[in-house]
Amino acid sequence: MVVAVVWAAATLNFFIPRIAPKNPIAEKLTQLAGTSGVDPTKIQEMSQAFGARFGLDQPLLTQYFRYIGDMARFDFGQSITKYPARVSDLIGEALPWTLGLMITTTLLAFLIGTLLGAAAGWYRNSKLLSVVSPIIMVFSAIPFYLLGLVLIYIFASRLGWFPVSGGYGLTSVPEWSWDFAIEVLQHATLPALSILIASVGTWAIGMRGMMVTVQGEDYMTFAEAKGLKPSRLFYRYGMRNALLPQVTALALYFGQIVTGAVLVEIVFAYPGLGSLLLDSIKLFDFPTIYGIVFILTLTVALSMLLVDLLYPLLDPRARAGR
Numbered sequence: 001m002v003v004a005v006v007w008a009a010a011t012l013n014f015f016i017p018r019i020a021p022k023n024p025i026a027e028k029l030t031q032l033a034g035t036s037g038v039d040p041t042k043i044q045e046m047s048q049a050f051g052a053r054f055g056l057d058q059p060l061l062t063q064y065f066r067y068i069g070d071m072a073r074f075d076f077g078q079s080i081t082k083y084p085a086r087v088s089d090l091i092g093e094a095l096p097w098t099l100g101l102m103i104t105t106t107l108l109a110f111l112i113g114t115l116l117g118a119a120a121g122w123y124r125n126s127k128l129l130s131v132v133s134p135i136i137m138v139f140s141a142i143p144f145y146l147l148g149l150v151l152i153y154i155f156a157s158r159l160g161w162f163p164v165s166g167g168y169g170l171t172s173v174p175e176w177s178w179d180f181a182i183e184v185l186q187h188a189t190l191p192a193l194s195i196l197i198a199s200v201g202t203w204a205i206g207m208r209g210m211m212v213t214v215q216g217e218d219y220m221t222f223a224e225a226k227g228l229k230p231s232r233l234f235y236r237y238g239m240r241n242a243l244l245p246q247v248t249a250l251a252l253y254f255g256q257i258v259t260g261a262v263l264v265e266i267v268f269a270y271p272g273l274g275s276l277l278l279d280s281i282k283l284f285d286f287p288t289i290y291g292i293v294f295i296l297t298l299t300v301a302l303s304m305l306l307v308d309l310l311y312p313l314l315d316p317r318a319r320a321g322r
Helices: 002-019 024-037 038-053 059-073 088-122 125-138 144-158 178-214 218-223 232-253 263-266 272-283 286-314
Strands: none
Touching: 002 178, 002 286, 024 038, 038 286, 059 144, 059 232, 059 286, 088 125, 088 178, 088 232, 088 272, 088 286, 125 178, 144 178, 178 263, 218 232, 232 263
């Protein structure tokens, strides 16, 4: 099923960008003609030459089979807009920034939101939770990028505690050192906070609803009648059964870490994969779009496979033969 899903998604990934009635080579050459010394009269001739170089002059079916073979070898070819740079190199440069930002914030938001939502659904009479929960849920209704603008204004522009934008300083050179790591952490703090604050409430709402649901189940009533400790009831009987939909949602969310960071990366000028994807879509850079979306597809498929393998460990009812 994983192979079938990846193939179907890769096929859609090939055909959908080509719906746009524009030639990516001509678009790039026209852009260069307006900003450099490219002769506008030669654009058509150069477009045909580069089209042959990228295989765009071949029949669509031939291009499709060539594309499938390249994807199977993880050979994404060369970028049209940043020729002769290879797509794999562009992805390799941008991917660590997005993964470092999104995986950290996603896991933290999942853990904090799940625990908070479970507590809010279990301890309904808690005064502290009755105050904290509405505040977090209000923040969950605000998009990432709006929170990012507010954080930039308060902590970067007004207080000057953090940099306004970028992944590191303009004069810094990326290297493996503690000074550079601290600098990267300072630049990533505000983007991470904007995602974290907006995401915690979403996870908390889902977990709270599931905890309320499981409290009415027969096994919960039976466990209470046995006189089990409240902590055991909460963790082993309540959270463990309410956690399954959350884990599924987490696996799907991991597949969206690229697209979910696009607007945040634009607001903070963060050098991640989302910004690269947006630039590629605007300029119809087919090879780069194919490479990024294929990585996204593979991430979703493998995440769901991992969830299927973890389900029997989380829920004994899902084990084969039982």
